[in-house]
Amino acid sequence: MPKHIKPHLSALILLIPLLMLPWYLNWIELPDRSRPLPARDVGPWSVTLVESKPGKPHALFGGQKQKDYGIRFADGYPSHIRQAHLQVSEQPPALDVFDGHAHGSPYNLHAHVSFPHTLSDEHRLWLTVENWDASVHQISWPLNEVVSAPGF
């Protein structure tokens, strides 16, 4: 190969963005790794919990463990709901916690859930839904249903 052609070969790297374009612009959808669980009723609403990334909780810089979930209400976020909230605990959680608040698009809520370091068989993932009339509904899942990783 002539010597003066070689430096231009880095142009080949630009084929990568060109090939990625259809995915980026959503002409081709990437496989969705998130795992929706069967819909359940919470109070008068039907809700679907989504494991955003199947696998173990990830470690934060300080060592805390966290995992992300999606919450989808049928027919979008009803305006009667004041707050939806997810927490891992042994007992139905108290209301005065800010960790695990659902936020983001009302059509596809998102929550970062902290996991305790030591888990007992009693630990469950609790969904708390509070209404604007101050009534509260709570449902829970065993961890082995909501964490698709061995050891849960």
Added chain:
Amino acid sequence: MKKRPFSVRTLHLWMGLPLWVLLFFICATGTLAVVSYEITWLFNPASRASGPVMLEPEALVASIEEAHPHVHVHGLGVVEPYLNVMAYISTPEAQWGTVWVDASTGAVSEPARHTFRSVLRALHGWLLMPVAVGWYVVCLLAVPLLISLVTGVMMYRRFWQAFTQPRLITGKGSRALWGSLHRIGGMWSLWFGLLISISSIWFLVMMILWQLRFPFEPPKPPLMLTRADLPVLATGEAAERPDLNQAMGAAHGQLAGLSWISLPSSAFEPVRIGGSSRTLLLQDTVSVNPYTGEVMEVRLGGDQSGLMVLASVMRALHVGNFGGLWIKLIWFAFGCILSGLIASGMWIWWKRTTALQGGRNA
């Protein structure tokens, strides 16, 4: 042929040449990204403001909800005085998107998931690869860019003459002309090249810290309302959107020149209103209780952790969006020079190599 010892000239050549196409592409897309809103203004009539651009959130949100009933508004921002207000939204189909709203006429554009600006930024920032990979590829290019700049100055004896007595070599062929342009352009845009390469190396460090989930803020809970602050409604009664004009008015009582408003994404979140007109480089934020309109907190740009301040300053300096159109045009012009340096460097080398080969072949 005798092997030449390692020299600054060789280093300069080796930093620029092997990846010049990629480096040029990143510099050129970055240069366009500086003026991406202005290019949008040229080609997308829906982005052009027909009158004064006022941030009156109640009317703007009402216009959007009327035009697109299923759109949920997360925030509104004034970009430039000649552009419409940009609204950040989500729809049942797409998690995130934007629309333009004309503050004078209430006209609302169609929701867009990808825009000219977002595609350009993704090309420039991570080559459309998965961000965690592409970000490193792009940021690592700042290292050869920085070394090219430094070795360029070292090669150029009496480099200050590029400022005191710039001399274009004309009449001695194109290689000499481009060589002199390369040297003068390199010196004049040195400050800009250093700014871009150093801020890009910071982006590399920032991504590493980010991926290690290093806390950019001291771990204190974000400002939230308490349960006692929340109103209790009758059963079946739907909550209304907070009075955004009232919140805006309360924030304006604290700080002037606020340019964006972020709506609460949960019942416990305050309305956040902010802008950077006070310091240009840092965002000041006012948090307002959405139910009472009381100001809860005024957080000035400097009241953050050192890392957050550094991140804000570096980003503003890198993208040149802190001082309106004139700064953008200066950044664009020097971006063009920097891209031109890469292309002209390659061209000078090409000419010399083909001339040498031609000489051997003859």
